[in-house]
Amino acid sequence: MASDAKDEQVDGRRLRSERSRTAIIEAGLTLQREGTIVPTAQQIADRAGVGIRSFFRHFEDMEAMFVAVDEYARADYEALFAGGDREGSLAERIRHAVERHADAYQDLRAIILGTHAQMWRYAVLRENYARNCRLLRKDLDDWLPELRALPKSKREAVDAIASFEMWHRLREFQNLPRNAAIDIIVDLLSEVIPAD
CATH class of the missing domain: 1.10.10 (Arc Repressor Mutant, subunit A)
Incomplete structure (x- = not known):
């Protein structure tokens, strides 16, 4: 007892x-x-x-907390990018991918900025950010299989154009509304990815 x-x-x-x-x-x-x-x-x-x-x-320290936060929230972060309408013409899929990523970037904005501000200090944040960039690249390949045929320089350009950094610059530093920023990214991607 x-x-x-x-x-x-x-x-x-x-x-x-x-x-x-x-x-x-x-x-x-x-x-x-x-x-x-x-x-x-x-x-x-x-x-x-x-x-x-x-x-x-x-x-033990802040880095240990970042590891725990990543384990706790990773599935939620990744779910923001997953799904969406991945059918249709190249132009439709580009727009859908950009809109999906724009919504996720907006939702995760503060967390991504916090990661950027502290990456120099914590290896785990650098590793997590690199992993997330690889996952986003893979996700774009799923949205747009045409990317696999691009030369390396154009494929790298796609990642830069579709990145959080581009989104953040357009929204915060150029003060563009959501739809204008989406239109710019869609136009840039459409120029780099040739339609068959």
Whole structure:
């Protein structure tokens, strides 16, 4: 009987610990989405409602937290790019791909900017960003099989044109509305990818 009570205590502590860990991860993501591009451990702990010591009990350092955030949210990020209407003419597929990516970029904007701001410091962020760029390239190949026949320089141009960096520049620095930015990217891609 005493053993059962002890097991319940251990299970209860484990559940509370897992809830705290998840709250910390979600707090970091929420802060970024709200505009705190590079939240500190203290800001994250405060938002999660835990002490800073609790933060560092769960995560040895910020890099360990980034690993956990990636594991926690990766499927959601990738789902933003997946799917969509991948049928139709080349022109239709280019437009659908650009629209799908535009929506995903807009949703992930703060998180991508936070990654950019800290990549120089954390190897895991560089690795994650490189992996995501490879996945986006593969996704574009799925939308547009015609890309496989392009010479290397044109294929690289496609990745640059379809990138978050291009989207962000058009939206934030050139202050273009969503549809105007989409039209520009569609036009550029249409020039690089020849229709049969």
